[in-house]
Amino acid sequence: MKKIAVLGAGLTGASAAASLVRQGHQVTVFDKGRAAGGRMSSKRTEQGYLDMGAQYFTARSDVFTQQVKQWLEAGLVELWRCKTALLSDDEGVISLTASEDKQQRFIGIPSMQSPVSALLQGIPLLTSCRIHKLDYQQQCWTLYAEDGQHYAGFDAVLVTVPPVQAQQLMTQSGLANIFDSVTDLLEPCWAVAVQAQSIPYGDAIFCQHPQLRFISHQQHKTGRSSCYILHFNAQFSALHLDEPAEFWFERSSQILRQELQVKGDIKTLVAHRWLYASQKDQMAPPGILAMPAQQLWAAGDWSYGGRVENAYLAGLQLAQAVHEYSDHTEAMR
Ligand code: FAD
Ligand code: NAD
Incomplete structure (x- = not known):
């Protein structure tokens, strides 16, 4: 020992x-x-958890698939019944289209860190x-x-x-x-939580966008506050690394209104900076x-x-x- x-x-x-x-x-x-929990942490609020870091996970290896099965049986994770979509920018023309696939995506319940705490x-x-x-x-x-x-x-x-x-x-x-x-090896990511009217299509919106990498709607995640989480891409996050939360709230609201045609009130909740978030593709x-x-x-x-x-x-x-x-x-x- x-x-x-x-x-x-x-x-x-x-x-x-x-x-x-x-x-x-x-x-x-x-x-x-x-x-x-680390980067698999959700922030606790009175309305429910906010997944500021990892949004979901997939299981491809036999070992992890077995572990996820055990977590499912123990009620620590669930299948995320998300509709997937793609936000793309074609020379300045932004479009949002359904992009369905058969990939199983899992989340910790009631928060992302549940399986970490269990281990x-x-x-x-x-x-x-x-x-x-x-x-x-x-x-x-x-x-x-x-x-x-x-x-x-x-x-x-x-x-x-x-x-x-x-x-x-x-x-x-x-x-x-x-x-x-x-x-x-690791690049930054600014994450912003907002409450807004529903965007057509999608709880899991992959973004090929100059500023965003992912938008997630938490409506079908057990234990969460029903809101959107926007993840800015590494380039844009690095470029504005030290900007205050207000900058990120404004950017998020503008994208939602101007590019995704969201109407009505947008309530900004939390902005979180992850300095070491994601792996550089090229390394x-x-x-x-x-x-x-x-x-x-x-x-x-x-x-x-x-x-x-x-x-x-x-x-x-x-x-x-x-x-x-x-x-x-x-x-x-
Ligand atoms: P970490 O979770 O970073 O753990 C390291 C720990 O070390 C932290 O808890 C930290 O507090 C602690 N620590 C640091 N320094 C010290 C010190 N000096 N003393 C003591 N403790 C210290 N992955 C997916 O599969 N799907 C996703 O959808 C996804 N989305 C993501 C979105 C964001 C915004 C981020 C940031 C990550 C995302 N990831 C996603 C990646 C995923 O979260 C990570 O791969 C995983 O959580 C990393 O786990 P880890 O234990 O290696 O590191
Ligand atoms: P996955 O199989 O769902 O996604 C892998 C990648 O494939 C996506 O990033 C996306 O580019 C593409 N993709 C998958 N399904 C798609 C669809 N229906 N429409 C359009 N594009 C689609 O999951 P994974 O392989 O387990 O990857 C983990 C996820 O974690 C990725 O989405 C990655 O971007 C995300 N991540 C984010 C950060 C961050 O800093 N925000 C850090 C690490 C990982």
């Missing part, structure tokens, strides 16, 4: 932690956020705990949190935080910068990064191509790497 620290309570961290506990290890999970059930989780330094002495890791606390005695550390944050941690700790080649996913001799392992959705399913699989791969390395070093003794 090893004592293992997992940094990050998104789906990668949760999947790794659950798998390691099943293998008999003692695991503690740390997250800077107030709750588990972490019974596993020690320290929230609002930002780890800002790591120290490796005599084959043991100590984690230093920003609030002055420290946590000692870990045999292995799994880093599942986005690469830029991971690189900062390595620099601060004076460790080798194994993240140097992947810091450009190859790097797989797991590691300092095996020190038992530091790192992965995230970015390791295999940024999607929910890939975060889950990255967690399993991390757990397997720790396990295989333990077996290997045992055999060497």
